[in-house]
Amino acid sequence: MKDCSMTEAPRTNPFDTMLKAYLQWGEPVSRAFARAALDRAGLAPGSAVLDSCAGAGALAVAAAQEGHRVRGIDISAGMLGVLTERLTPFPGSAAEHMDALEMIYVDDSFDAAFSVLGVLNFGDAVPAALRGLVRVTRPGGVIGLVHWASTWGAPLFPMMAEAMTRLDDxxxxxxxxxxxxxxxxxxxxxxxxxxxxxxxxxxxxHEVANLLPEPEVAFDELDSMYLNHERYRALTDEQRSRLRGLFAEEVRAARGADGKGAPAVGHVTIGHLPQ
Ligand SMILES: C[S@@+](CC[C@H](N)C(=O)[O-])C[C@H]1O[C@@H](n2cnc3c(N)ncnc32)[C@H](O)[C@@H]1O
Structure with missing residues (x-):
């Protein structure tokens, strides 16, 4: 099974490890992309909506708040715990532990299926994952995808890349x-x-706002977000200690007066199933 963890050598789901940092520094960007996807999809009231690779529900929760009946699936226990709690006020909606490549839903279960920063990271399994979304969506339904517009993904990655280069080691x-x-x-x-x-x-x-932590605490705040990079995991304590100051400098340079760095840029793709 391929996963969308963007992990070079997955051992545990890295989204469990980075949960706290992800909710604070990653999810606001996802929410803005999800908003754009929902707006573009133009769903009828009370639609049955699937959010595949839902995480903590950047799209699922917004859809439930709008009155849709949502299923959010993911394989991270940490993400699912948060999503379950967030969907509790919406009786027609729920989080489910399910692999996006092995969905147990019957054909045509949903009016719309989305994946935000999810199945397009499945490598060779992307076509199978997309066929899965199509299979569970009814004729005339909608598919919505969000994907990064750069191979670095979130802007916090090139910032760390630059700091690691500046270690000059x-x-x-x-x-x-x-x-x-x-x-x-x-x-x-x-x-x-x-x-x-x-x-x-x-x-x-879509360009969306990208909040950054205060430079002095940025290394500790964002550390877990980089742990799916093998080369980051390989750093020694001594290298990490030198990196801390360099990373603070990168964050200081990137932050505007409002604490925002360069915008995060993503693509929203919307398609329709033939009637
Ligand atoms: C970058 S996060 C995006 C989460 C959410 N859609 C968002 O935008 O905030 C990718 C999510 O995909 C989940 N994931 C990875 N492989 C998966 C799979 N095979 N089936 C279901 N979820 C998966 C991860 O656990 C993680 O929560």
């Missing part, structure tokens, strides 16, 4: 982007969803 290998370049751009995204069986497919680009 031959024993430290440069950080490399983990998002595949295969679905970078509207043409590739539109083709992927069309091949999965969608029509009337289109992709839009």
């Amino acid at each position: 031959p024993a430290v290998a440069p950080l490399v982007p983990l998002v595949s370049d295969e679905y970078m751009g509207p043409a590739a995204l539109d083709a992927a969803l069309s091949q999965a069986g969608c029509v009337d497919v289109s992709t839009t680009v």
Whole structure:
């Protein structure tokens, strides 16, 4: 099974490890992308909505708040714990532990299926994952995908890459982007969803605000977000201690007066199933 953990050598689900940092520094960006996907999908009131690789529910919770009946699936126990709690006020909605590649839903279960920063990171299994979303969505339904517009993904990754380069230590290998370049751009995204069986497919680009921690605490705040990078995990205590100050400098340089760095840029792809 492929996963969308963007992990070079997965051992545990890294989203369990980074949960606290993700909720604070990652999810606001996801929420803004999810908002754009929901707006573009134009769902009818009370739709049955699937959020695949839902995490803590950036899209699922917004959809439930709008009155849709939502299923959010994920394989991270930590993410599912938060999502379950967040969906409790919405009786028609629930979180479920389910692999996006082995969904047990019957065909045509949903009016719409989404995946925000999810199944497009499945490597060779992306086509199978997209076919799965199409299978569980009814004829005339909608598929919505969100994917990064750069292989670095979130802007916090190139910042750490630069700090690691500035260690100027031959024993430290440069950080490399983990998002595949295969679905970078509207043409590739539109083709992927069309091949999965969608029509009337289109992709839009979205720039959203990206909050950054105070420079002095940024290393500790964001540390767990980098642990799915093997080269980051390989750093020694001495290297990490030197990196702390360099990273603070990168964050200081990147932060505007309002605490925001460069915007995060993503693509929202919407496709429709033939009637
Ligand atoms: C980058 S997070 C995105 C979470 C959420 N959609 C958001 O935008 O905040 C990717 C999520 O995919 C989940 N995931 C990874 N592989 C999965 C799989 N095979 N099936 C279901 N979920 C998976 C991870 O546990 C993680 O919560």
